[in-house]
Amino acid sequence: MGCFPCAGKSNKNGKKQLPNNTITNTFDQQIPSTSEKLRVNSAPNAKEAPKDGESNHIAVRTFTFRELAAATKNFREDCLVGEGGFGRVYKGRLESTNQVVAIKQLDRNGLQGNREFLVEVLMLSLLHHPNLVNLIGYCADGDQRLLVYEYMPLGSLEDHLHDLPPNRRPLDWNTRMKIAAGAAKGLEYLHDKANPPVIYRDLKCSNILLGEGYHPKLSDFGLAKLGPVGDNTHVSTRVMGTYGYCAPEYAMTGQLTLKSDVYSFGVVLLEIITGRKAIDNSRTGGEQNLVAWARPLFKDRRNFAQMADPLLQGQYPVRGLYQALAVAAMCVQEQPNMRPLIADVVTALTYLASQKYDPETRSVQGPRAGSSTPRMRRE
Known part of the structure; x- marks a missing residue:
């Protein structure tokens, strides 16, 4: 295999420029075979990912199937840590570096295929950011398709919000706000730093992985799409994603914008606040869809306390709850032009995450405690 450009150039605005000759063609319908397009530097050791705004050349490792089979003890069942639309995810240890990794194996009969693998x-x-999961390498041996990531020891946000096992403590308010702010920062990087902007298209709790200290990172970029450029207001594509998280205008028309991601983020933020699932068929009809349940309650602040996750047991700042719900309500507006910019969501949630709630004293400490969240722009 030869090489393709693994990192874009930075323009004057600090946005990471995606090379048009490689990336734009990749997202067109005329995609060459994986063997023609995946020309990744096969140097034995990948460089460290650059910090936000840097444009160093990134080397992604190529692995043989034999190496990854050895890392997972021949994909033994006790190494299995998860399963999704792509296939199975295993915890493994690379013999060459002794590094613990997560290895995702494409299900050859699954819903996602070579296109998603390539993307x-x-x-x-x-794209590299502290709130995006780090790709270490990949394997494309014969018909085998595997991806190798840094291992995220705390699993997904979904694991800590829904159907908790008896030995798992529910997330406290401070941790929830920290996760929400970090996930928003990852999305902001895709929308505002990448050029062209990147629409994530599959934001949901199961795709937000947690590292040490509950540090969140967005994962699973197989459905990501380059956003509109120039005079274009949207990109048209077949509807993909997860029911309950898709923006209504995208689900109905296939017209995808950055505000489609903002809607999905609003659903995730509602899950973080309420502890409810985006879609829960075990509930009564009016409460199965989280957004449909929440919208009438947004109209009166007196309803807000009943929207807090019961597992919090009342241990949250009332003002912080109101402000977080206000952010979520703006994100899930039916009209996309009424939703805020993700940069403003980041500003608001970073402020809320800085307001540390002490359940013992039921008080809040942090910079500018007691001030209001920043004003949000919609355009």
Whole structure:
């Protein structure tokens, strides 16, 4: 295999420029075979990912199937840590570096195929941020398709919000706000730093992975799409994603914008606040869809306390709850032009995360405690 450009150039605005000759063609319908397009530097050791705003050349490792089979003890069942639309995810240890990794194996009979595999490799080779999961390498041996990521020891946000096992403590308010702010920062990087902007298209709790200290990172970029450029207001594509998280205008028309991601983020933020699932068929009809349940309650602040996750047991700042729900309500507006910019969501949630709630004294400490969240822009 030869090489393709693994990192974009930075323009004057600090946005990471995605090379048009490689990336734009990749997202067109005329995608060459994986063997022609995946020309990744096969140097034995990948460089460290650059910090936000840097544009260093990134080398993504190529692995043989034999190496990854050895890392997972031949994909033994006790190494299995998860399963999704792509296939199975295993915890493994690379013999060459002794590094613990997560290895995702494409299900050859699954819903996602070579196109999603290619998009994932390209996206995570080009885009690097503390709130995006780090891709270490990939394997494309014969018909085998595997991706190798840094291992996120605390699993997904979904694991800590829904159907908790008896030995798992529910997330406290401070941790929830920290996770929400970090996930928003990852999305802001895709929308505002990448050029062209990247629409994530599959934001949900199961795709937000947690590292030490509950540090969140967005994962699973197989459905990501380059956003509109120039005079274009949207990109048209077949509807993909997860029911309950898709923006209504995208679900109805296939017209995708950055505000489609903002809607999905609003659903995730509602899950973080309420502890409810985006779609829960075990509930009564009016409460199965989280957004449909929440919208009438947004109209009166007196309803806000009943929207807090019961597992919090009342241990949250009332003002912080109101402000977080206000952010979520703006994100899930039916009309996309009424939703805020993700940069303003980041500002508001970073402020809320800085307001540390002490359940013992039921008081809040932090910079500018007691002030209001920043005003949000919609355009």
